[in-house]
Amino acid sequence: MAATQVIRSEWTKIRSVASTVWTLSLAVVVTIALGMLISALSKNEFDNMDRRDQLSFDPTFISFAGMTLGQLAMIVFGVLVVSNEYSTGMIRTSLAAVPRRGTFLFSKIAVATGLALVVGMATSFVAFFLGQAMLGEHKAAIGDPGVLRAVIGGGLYMTLIAMFSMGVAAMLRSPMLSLGILMPFFFLISNILGNVGATEKIGRYLPDQAGSKIMQVVTPVDDDTPYGPWGGLGIMLLWVIAALAGGYVLLKRRDA
């Protein structure tokens, strides 16, 4: 069974369902629009900020503010790509066609990841440039130190969020259960853990907290995070690998 055959098949699958289009479009629109809005608001707020906040002002990071919501659409994309197979019963047809379960799962993830990377990268660049346009005189330029890394990192961040969701969905199978855990986790719990003093030290090792470090250009004053931008992305990658490995092991063992 050639992997290229399975990849072609998974591409047909992903392009022939409506959920792919609407989840990805939502991720693009929400990330960019919310980023522009918050950039515009920040520009007007800048003069009212205290000295400390002005020193920490990170125009690049602000233009990615829309990702806090946009990533939720990316999570839905990742979850549906995998759990659709289970909720529709397609999984039995799929595994009868491709009985090597590793080939099946990783071809699916490769195709969905490729698509997420293209969409995420485009979103990140557009969000950056439109966000900077909103920021007026406070804007950053793509050639400034660390900015290109942050913008590319934004695309990688969205891709990794989608991959992590695919791994979780492969473990849990049910779309409702997967979304019911991932959405509140990334939207609420992770933020709470990361911002409350007592849990901050644990919170910053969560996938989104660590991964979003890559989008920072200006390190906030008094920041004592023990890893840099790539270190943070590395931590997120470890989470992704763990989720995918868990999904693979369970798929391999389970009856379909």
Add this chain to the structure above:
Amino acid sequence: MWRFSVGGMIELEGLTKRYGEKVAVNNLTFAVRPGIVTGFLGPNGAGKSTTMRMVLGLDHPTAGDVRIDGKHYDQLKDPLTYIGALLEAKAWHGGRSAYNHLLCLAQSNGIPRRRVREVLETVGLTSVARKKTKGFSMGMGQRLGIAGALLGDPRILMFDEPVNGLDPEGIHWIRNLMKSLAAQGRTVFVSSHLMSEMALTADHLVVIGQGRLLADTSMADFIARNSKSYVRIRTPQRELLLDVLHTAGITAVEAGNGTLEVDGGKAEQIGELAARHGVVLHELSPQQASLEEAFMQLTAESVEYHAHSAAPQAQPAEQQPWGEGWRRS
């Protein structure tokens, strides 16, 4: 016409599936051969679907082995070209069109795109090929499932309860399809919980109950053994008739309610004997034991959920609800 002289065997050896305490499939050993329709018969919950899922490598056996042409399913290169299966209805994404559903299956097994159009034509779904499958009726769904099974032009076809939900025209179509596939030399393995259905299509019969093998026999043998014809006689002159029959070398047995039964189809001969000796007959009727009855007796001990019959331990019903059908049509 044996198009495929080699290959097309499904072989089960000691195949067992346990879910916790419950044994769904218990030490099944049999082989499914090419060129004939093999019926896989058993009451609901007997383990037919579980067995078929293990053939496809979807469920992992607890013990034992099942091989296709000597190989495990996951060792087959492009498995859809070896074995095509119709599993329970609706094993696809309802938001995808019939065409794209079949296309993604074809691509995964290196099957050319034109086959998708061919099988859509074969099952009569060409006109709705671009429609989302969630709008499909049950019958259209079965046809799409069958299209998927035929896609790789496989030597082995496996159908799990294919007539479920089909209208009479669809049932007729699928019976003919199975017969013609077998006539081409392919292996056709089809499950059903209806004896009457099997009697119409199957050449060979594998019967299971509570996961255990109860019979593995040719349909002809099963019919010969289980659907004996006999003649039922009622007469006010019992002694005289028994004498006459005895002299003619015919054995009659008491069957209760004052009736006599004679094995075989000797109604004419008995009628003539009675007329010649002036014996009055109140009834002289050829009877046929139903296959459905034979099947129910075979699986009686193994049926998991007995309906609580109003007449416990009743004799097999006198009327023959299904079993007669196979002879009439």
